[in-house]
Amino acid sequence: MIPLAESAGVGGDGSLLATVAPGSRSAQTLRWSRFLAATEAEGPGVRAAVWLQGCAVRCPECFNPQLWADRGGVVSCTAEIAEEWVAQAHAAGAEGVTLLGGEPFDQAGAAASVARAFRAAGLSVMTFTGYPLDRLAAWAEAGRDDIGALLASTDLLCDGPYLRDLPDLSRPWVGSRNQGVRALTDRYADEVRRIAGAGGADRLEVRITRGGGVEVNGWATDAALAALLDDLGPRIDSPAQVAARALGRTEVEVAR
Numbered sequence: 001m002i003p004l005a006e007s008a009g010v011g012g013d014g015s016l017l018a019t020v021a022p023g024s025r026s027a028q029t030l031r032w033s034r035f036l037a038a039t040e041a042e043g044p045g046v047r048a049a050v051w052l053q054g055c056a057v058r059c060p061e062c063f064n065p066q067l068w069a070d071r072g073g074v075v076s077c078t079a080e081i082a083e084e085w086v087a088q089a090h091a092a093g094a095e096g097v098t099l100l101g102g103e104p105f106d107q108a109g110a111a112a113s114v115a116r117a118f119r120a121a122g123l124s125v126m127t128f129t130g131y132p133l134d135r136l137a138a139w140a141e142a143g144r145d146d147i148g149a150l151l152a153s154t155d156l157l158c159d160g161p162y163l164r165d166l167p168d169l170s171r172p173w174v175g176s177r178n179q180g181v182r183a184l185t186d187r188y189a190d191e192v193r194r195i196a197g198a199g200g201a202d203r204l205e206v207r208i209t210r211g212g213g214v215e216v217n218g219w220a221t222d223a224a225l226a227a228l229l230d231d232l233g234p235r236i237d238s239p240a241q242v243a244a245r246a247l248g249r250t251e252v253e254v255a256r
């Protein structure tokens with residue numbers, strides 16, 4: 001598969017990460033961890049985002065190690081959950097969906113079904129993967145139709161393992177310089193050309209839940225994230241804080 005436009009990764013060819021093809025799994029069910037109907041930190045524009053559960057690549061200092069395990073998360077009927085997510089994304093005004101993880105290609109058949117549902121509704125698909133595109137294309141060529149289907153349903157691909165020794169602060173979405181940002185259709189080709197020429201910045205979104213918890217998505221260095229969260233005080237109207245005040249107890253601190 002030849003991308004229409006790319007901000008290709010450089011270096012990191014000696015890494016042994018992501019050299020083994022992912023196992024083949026049923027497309028009927030999807031194991032996932034989190035869904036957002038609208039975010040501006042996981043690709044171009046306003047997008048829905050699906051965090052899949054399970055990643056066999058396991059890059060050291062990955063931003064989401066809680067998503068590595070094959071157990072946990074939620075297991076859903078792929079067709080049903082895809083229909084529900086498309087409806088929520090439409091209602092939220094999203095222009096597309098981003099599949100990330102976890103590792104979408106470890107559940108390539110199910111992830112491809114989700115991607116096709118968004119495409120059928122006129123929405124775009126961005127996919128993050130720790131596997132380099134040339135390996136994915138070779139595995140698809142060798143008969144892995146599930147991998148080929150997810151590639152064929154993806155407009156914008158960020159590929160390659162995260163290599164902590166090659167940090168990349170000049171381009172959006174990717175964490176290390178070996179990773180690629182590639183337009184597989186013309187939908188985001190201009191955006192990819194712009195990034196190849198001028199780079200761009202990452203975005204980080206912080207949500208305070210009703211329970212007073214802090215949820216973060218997007219990408220930042222560990223140091224930047226720690227500095228940001230250190231500045232966040234406990235949300236005073238959280239149920240835990242309100243209950244503590246009502247009982248005359250010392251207000252509880254938000255867990256960080």
Ligand code: SF4
Pocket residue numbers: 055056057058059060062063064065067101102103129130131161162
């Ligand atoms: S491929 Fe992505 S989710 Fe998996 S370990 Fe690497 S950075 Fe983490």
